[in-house]
Amino acid sequence: MLGLMQDRPLLISQIIDFAARYYPKVEIVTRTVEGPIHRYGYRDAAKRAKQIAEALQGLGIKHGDRVGTLAWNTHRHFELYFGISGLGAVLHTINPRLAPEHVAYIANHAEDQVIFVDLNLLPIVEGVWGNLKTVKHVVVMTDRAHMPAASKIPNLLCYEELIADKPGTLKWPDFDEKTASSLCYTSGTTGNPKGVLYSHRSTVIHSMMMCSGPVLALTPNDAILPVVPMFHANAWGLVYAAPICGTKLVFPGPKLDGASIYELLDKEQVTLSAGVPTVWLALLEYCAQNKLKMSSVKRSLIGGSAVPYAMIERFWKEHQIEVAQGWGMTEMSPLGTLTRFNKGERELPDADRFAITAKQGRPVFGCEMKIIDDAGNDLPEDGSISGNMVVRGSWIVKGYMKGDGQSQFLEDDWFMTGDVCKIEDDGSVVITDRSKDVIKSGGEWISSIDLENAAMGCPGVAEAAVIGVAHPKWDERPLLIVVKRPEANVTKDDLLKYLNGKIAKWWMPDDVQFIDAIPHGATGKILKTELRKQFQGYKLPTA
Numbered sequence: 001m002l003g004l005m006q007d008r009p010l011l012i013s014q015i016i017d018f019a020a021r022y023y024p025k026v027e028i029v030t031r032t033v034e035g036p037i038h039r040y041g042y043r044d045a046a047k048r049a050k051q052i053a054e055a056l057q058g059l060g061i062k063h064g065d066r067v068g069t070l071a072w073n074t075h076r077h078f079e080l081y082f083g084i085s086g087l088g089a090v091l092h093t094i095n096p097r098l099a100p101e102h103v104a105y106i107a108n109h110a111e112d113q114v115i116f117v118d119l120n121l122l123p124i125v126e127g128v129w130g131n132l133k134t135v136k137h138v139v140v141m142t143d144r145a146h147m148p149a150a151s152k153i154p155n156l157l158c159y160e161e162l163i164a165d166k167p168g169t170l171k172w173p174d175f176d177e178k179t180a181s182s183l184c185y186t187s188g189t190t191g192n193p194k195g196v197l198y199s200h201r202s203t204v205i206h207s208m209m210m211c212s213g214p215v216l217a218l219t220p221n222d223a224i225l226p227v228v229p230m231f232h233a234n235a236w237g238l239v240y241a242a243p244i245c246g247t248k249l250v251f252p253g254p255k256l257d258g259a260s261i262y263e264l265l266d267k268e269q270v271t272l273s274a275g276v277p278t279v280w281l282a283l284l285e286y287c288a289q290n291k292l293k294m295s296s297v298k299r300s301l302i303g304g305s306a307v308p309y310a311m312i313e314r315f316w317k318e319h320q321i322e323v324a325q326g327w328g329m330t331e332m333s334p335l336g337t338l339t340r341f342n343k344g345e346r347e348l349p350d351a352d353r354f355a356i357t358a359k360q361g362r363p364v365f366g367c368e369m370k371i372i373d374d375a376g377n378d379l380p381e382d383g384s385i386s387g388n389m390v391v392r393g394s395w396i397v398k399g400y401m402k403g404d405g406q407s408q409f410l411e412d413d414w415f416m417t418g419d420v421c422k423i424e425d426d427g428s429v430v431i432t433d434r435s436k437d438v439i440k441s442g443g444e445w446i447s448s449i450d451l452e453n454a455a456m457g458c459p460g461v462a463e464a465a466v467i468g469v470a471h472p473k474w475d476e477r478p479l480l481i482v483v484k485r486p487e488a489n490v491t492k493d494d495l496l497k498y499l500n501g502k503i504a505k506w507w508m509p510d511d512v513q514f515i516d517a518i519p520h521g522a523t524g525k526i527l528k529t530e531l532r533k534q535f536q537g538y539k540l541p542t543a
């Protein structure tokens with residue numbers, strides 16, 4: 001017997017309509033690519049989203065067409081999020097930090113018809129212009145006064161001009177909620193990037209869960225600054241969650257340095273920020289050097305890479321900011337687990353609380369997970385053993401664009417994440433490694449994440465990475481690679497002494513190497529492939 005409730009489709013356009021009607025004056029504040037700060041309310045944003053949708057119809061964009069963006073977090077990008085998807089077209093966010101050949105590859109693979117690009121990212125599109133096979137129009141996200149005088153791209157269009165004469169009165173169409181809404185490619189550190197095609201349904205359900213009490217508990221008293229880019233897994237869904245909750249949004253545009261972010265946090269009274277650990281490292285350093293405190297911020301959502309214990313401690317002790325660690329993937333919209341304190345845990349002594357936050361968190365409702373061995377058997381969830389993490393749920397990918405990456409899709413909807421983790425009795429997830437980064441020593445695994453986190457606590461260390469290096473007896477042994485904090489003179493001996501007692505004895509790195517900078521990929525993760533190349537043929541002193 002079926003239920004007798006309505007089947008109204010869940011559509012992204014409903015989010016912006018809701019915010020325009022009930023939170024018309026709640027602000028979206030942007031540091032624009034052109035420089036000045038721009039501000040307006042959800043009602044004006046909604047009207048301009050309709051204007052850009054009308055302009056797209058004028059350019060011949062139809063239901064299902066892909067429209068690319070190469071853009072920072074700004075109000076215009078926000079308008080495109082709703083304008084493109086609202087029409088039933090597909091918003092394809094392209095990561096401008098990808099190698100140019102990858103940008104061209106994914107624009108062609110997605111068959112983008114139009115590309116919207118920020119002024120200072122235009123050279124990327126110009127650079128690959130000759131290789132773009134389907135793009136008919138390129139729109140520069142600026143006004144006439146800032147349009148480039150000349151470009152190798154013929155008939156460049158101007159965003160503000162395009163919408164200027166549009167009425168903004170369009171009624172969003174209704175369609176099947178399973179319609180594709182947006183598209184984001186994985187960063188492709190191994191092989192070509194793979195496309196993750198979200199639907200309206202998956203996006204709305206994920207967004208509602210982001211808003212909820214156990215996750216972000218958003219309210220109109222909050223102001224969010226998403227440093228996480230809108231081209232990285234839809235800015236973790238925050239750009240949809242904020243308008244549902246009447247929460248103010250603060251967009252940093254292209255300036256992601258410590259000083260610029262600090263200024264916005266402070267002036268706009270931001271209560272919640274979100275981004276990858278490397279961004280916060282820079283901000284914490286900036287605050288420490290200039291003796292500044294982030295006074296309005298209450299919470300910081302950090303994910304994309306493991307959050308070191310030392311960072312959690314610094315946020316709390318120096319700024320009274322509570323860190324929430326999130327784990328997820330582009331393929332998961334992205335949220336899987338999050339620091340979720342059970343009753344009484346928030347009152348624990350600092351060190352115990354930080355230890356909980358240093359884990360990847362507990363699953364949120366809507367995302368099922370388990371660990372399996374290489375033969376596909378379920379493993380115990382009592383913290384005793386690491387295994388391959390698989391997930392399923394209504395906002396988890398069920399296939400990549402055009403059938404790529406089939407081997408990651410298992411029976412009964414389980415998706416192979418490629419992460420290796422432990423699941424503890426109480427559901428806490430502890431990620432050990434990416435499966436391709438695990439260090440196998442004498443038949444046992446050493447967690448590079450645990451070692452990195454421990455090393456990051458050592459005074460004088462700015463950033464640490466651990467890779468496995470070939471060893472004649474043990475197969476592989478860990479090599480610790482460190483970037484020092486400015487003016488610090490920490491040595492190998494200091495590090496090994498510091499680690500002593502904090503990690504299992506047989507995990508002790510066989511050597512420590514100091515370098516000027518650790519390479520990061522397009523989504524801010526340490527590029528282990530690059531480090532392994534850099535240290536290829538390197539001989540450990542113990543080998």
Ligand code: ADP
Pocket residue numbers: 185186187188233302303304305306307325326327328329330331334360417418419431433434523525
């Ligand atoms: P990419 O496109 O670079 O893969 P994603 O953000 O989709 O970008 O990357 C997902 C991966 O990032 C996860 O599979 C996991 O390995 C890593 N990751 C994300 N969050 C965390 C976290 N909190 N702790 C450890 N690893 C994380």
